[in-house]
Each structure stands twice: as structure tokens, then as C-alpha cells.
Amino acid sequence: MNKNQVQISKLVFTHNWEDPLSDALALKIKPNDTLVTITSGGCNVLGFLLQDPKIIYAIDINLAQTYLLQLKIAAIKALSFEEFIAFSGLKTHPNRQLLFNKLKQELSPETALFWQKQNKIIANGFIMNGKYEQFVKFAGKFLKLLQGKKRVNALFNIKTQEEQIKFFDEVWNTKRFKLIFKVLFNKHILAKRGLVADYFHFDDGSTSFAESFYRRSKKAFRNLPIKGNYFLTLYLLGKYMNKEEVPDYLKEENFSLIKSRVNRIKTFTSDAQSWIDTMPNNSINCFALSNICELMSEEDTKRLFTAVNRTALPNARVIFRNLIIPREVPEELKNHIVKDKELSKFIYDNDRSFVYGKVAAYNIFKDVT
Numbered sequence: 587m588n589k590n591q592v593q594i595s596k597l598v599f600t601h602n603w604e605d606p607l608s609d610a611l612a613l614k615i616k617p618n619d620t621l622v623t624i625t626s627g628g629c630n631v632l633g634f635l636l637q638d639p640k641i642i643y644a645i646d647i648n649l650a651q652t653y654l655l656q657l658k659i660a661a662i663k664a665l666s667f668e669e670f671i672a673f674s675g676l677k678t679h680p681n682r683q684l685l686f687n688k689l690k691q692e693l694s695p696e697t698a699l700f701w702q703k704q705n706k707i708i709a710n711g712f713i714m715n716g717k718y719e720q721f722v723k724f725a726g727k728f729l730k731l732l733q734g735k736k737r738v739n740a741l742f743n744i745k746t747q748e749e750q751i752k753f754f755d756e757v758w759n760t761k762r763f764k765l766i767f768k769v770l771f772n773k774h775i776l777a778k779r780g781l782v783a784d785y786f787h788f789d790d791g792s793t794s795f796a797e798s799f800y801r802r803s804k805k806a807f808r809n810l811p812i813k814g815n816y817f818l819t820l821y822l823l824g825k826y827m828n829k830e831e832v833p834d835y836l837k838e839e840n841f842s843l844i845k846s847r848v849n850r851i852k853t854f855t856s857d858a859q860s861w862i863d864t865m866p867n868n869s870i871n872c873f874a875l876s877n878i879c880e881l882m883s884e885e886d887t888k889r890l891f892t893a894v895n896r897t898a899l900p901n902a903r904v905i906f907r908n909l910i911i912p913r914e915v916p917e918e919l920k921n922h923i924v925k926d927k928e929l930s931k932f933i934y935d936n937d938r939s940f941v942y943g944k945v946a947a948y949n950i951f952k953d954v955t
């Protein structure tokens with residue numbers, strides 16, 4: 587593993603904070619495709635199965651994230667839909683430990699041991715229970731306190747786009763709303779999450795983190811439809827609005843198809859570079875790289891994209907994001923890994939997860955050798 591990379595073994599995410607609709611638009615997954623994706627919370631990996639790929643390689647540098655996806659896979663395999671959503675935390679259950687006992691035989695001994703020690707997460711359900719989700723729930727409570735319950739409820743009752751803009755401009759966009767960004771999204775807090783403060787600059791003309799995140803959130807509160815944006819409800823309420831506005835893998839209509847395909851997911855604990863280096867030339871159709879390049883140097887980013895280019899099949903697709911640090915495909919590869927500017931703009935403008943500074947789609951052009 588590269589010595590500059592962040593290494594963590596605690597469970598950071600139990601949810602994906604990347605909008606799967608953006609991934610779908612960028613990756614255009616076709617039946618029989620081979621995918622490589624960063625595991626993270628595992629929600630999007632499971633959702634990709636609906637597009638009928640041949641195989642999904644789910645890679646994460648953090649062993650705990652691999653264990654999480656393995657837990658979700660085991661639960662899908664061993665439980666009925668009703669049991670699965672109860673185990674996840676989407677539905678109440680008097681004793682989730684009983685459900686864990688039922689799925690345990692699907693786990694490797696190490697994975698089972700890891701989860702046996704995580705009594706609290708098992709008891710509460712895994713949804714919204716990683717370190718990052720704890721922060722999100724805290725931020726949501728703080729915002730609710732500042733904005734007031736009535737205002738938060740009113741936001742979720744908005745019916746039209748016109749009403750939404752008016753509500754944001756006249757009711758929501760208070761000094762207190764801006765304050766939350768100053769308190770929670772400042773250099774010190776973000777640096778604690780492993781981001782190196784000296785890197786930061788703002789493509790959107792902002793002069794601080796607080797301002798940049800304020801602008802990003804404004805897009806979600808003012809311009810994107812509130813209905814169906816489960817990221818917004820997670821940030822504000824710490825939970826989904828209902829059982830319908832949830833990631834695809836938690837929906838009843840998708841459950842049996844996902845169950846029948848779940849063995850197509852192969853999990854690996856590795857940094858993406860080392861894992862991709864093991865793959866043959868021309869072997870991968872889709873790469874979902876999350877925002878991992880931000881945690882690497884520019885030089886390592888160049889190495890990664892060189893490996894992506896080598897292993898990509900002709901017409902492969904890539905999606906990657908930046909939260910704060912502006913990473914890009916290196917200059918010398920830009921003729922091969924080509925940004926679809928129009929699509930990237932559309933994806934960015936409509937990205938329900940709204941926190942990213944960049945969400946971009948690329949096509950890989952190459953001759954087969």
C-alpha cells in the first residue's frame with residue numbers, strides 16, 4: 587500500500603454517499619459488463635446488479651468496509667425481504683441478533699467475528715451507523731435545532747419547484763442556516779477526516795470551506811426535487827422519509843433479482859491501484875472510483891489512471907468525484923480517457939448527493955492490441 591494513503595480499519599461508512607443515479611448515467615452498465623467499484627457503504631455495488639453485469643469487483647482499502655458489504659450480501663442471501671429490511675434497520679425488529687444468527691453461516695469466520703463484536707450496529711440495524719453517518723446525524727440534529735422543526739417539516743411538504751425556490755429564498759436561507767457550515771464544515775473538522783488543509787482551493791469562487799459547502803447545499807435545497815432525494819432526508823432527519831425513497835437494494839421489487847445475482851460480487855480489501863495492477867489488459871468495462879484520488883498525490887493519481895487505461899476495454903466508462911481537492915485525469919491521458927463534458931455537467935447539476943465539488947463521466951478510447 588502506498589505510504590501516503592489514509593489507512594483505516596474502523597467502519598466509516600454504512601451508506602454510500604455517492605448518488606447511484608449519477609453512476610448509472612456515467613457508467614451505462616450493459617448486461618455482461620465487468621465492473622470495478624469502490625465498496626464504501628456497499629449500497630451502490632448491490633444496486634449495480636440490477637443492470638445485469640457479469641461480475642462486480644468491489645474494492646476497498648478499509649477491511650471494515652469489505653466486512654460491511656459481506657454482511658449485506660449474507661443478509662440478502664439468508665433472509666426474506668421482510669427480515670432483510672428489519673435487519674437493516676429500515677423496519678423495526680425486537681431482536682436483530684436472531685436475524686444475525688440466521689445469516690451468520692453465510693459469513694467467513696473472520697467476518698462473523700468482526701460483526702459479533704459490533705453488537706450495537708447489529709442491534710440498531712446497519713443503516714446510518716458508520717462513523718461518517720454518526721457525524722451526519724449530529725449535523726442534522728444541529729440543523730434542526732437552528733432551523734426549527736416546523737421549518738424542516740415544511741421543507742418536506744413542498745409540492746412544486748416554484749414553491750421550493752420561494753421557500754429557500756424567503757424562509758430557509760437564514761443566517762442560522764449559514765452558521766451551520768461555519769461550525770461544521772471548517773478546515774479543522776475536515777482536516778480531522780484526513781484531508782490536508784493546504785490542498786484546498788475552491789473552483790466555485792468561494793473563499794472558504796463553509797462558503798463552498800453552503801453553495802453546494804443551496805443547489806439541493808433550492809433546485810433539485812426534494813421528493814425522492816433520500817440524501818437530503820438522511821442529512822436532515824438522519825433516516826429515510828419512507829420505505830419507497832431508499833436505495834434500490836432496499837426495495838421489495840428488486841430483492842429477488844439482487845438475491846439471484848449477489849454471487850456476482852467479489853470483494854477485495856486493497857488499495858485500488860494494487861488491485862487494478864493485478865488485472866489483465868483490456869478486461870474492464872466500468873470503473874466507479876468514488877473520490878479516492880483526493881486521498882492520493884497527483885503522481886499516484888497519474889499512476890492510477892495509467893492502470894485504468896491499461897485494463898479498460900475499448901469504450902469503457904469511468905465515474906469519479908472530488909469532494910474538495912481538485913483531481914483530474916492527467917494531461918497525457920486526456921486523449922484516451924475523455925471527459926464527456928455535457929454529460930458531466932448534467933450529472934453534476936442533478937447529483938442528489940450535492941456535496942461534491944466535481945462528479946464527472948469519462949469514456950475510454952483505445953485500439954485493442
Ligand SMILES: C[S@@+](CC[C@H](N)C(=O)[O-])C[C@H]1O[C@@H](n2cnc3c(N)ncnc32)[C@H](O)[C@@H]1O
Nearest residue numbers: 603626646647648651856857858876877878909
Ligand atoms: C473515498 S471514500 C469517500 C466517501 C464519500 N464519497 C465521501 O466523500 O465522504 C469511499 C471509500 O473509499 C475507500 N478508499 C479510499 N482510498 C482508497 C483507495 N486508494 N483504494 C481503495 N479504496 C479506497 C475508503 O475506505 C472508503 O470506504
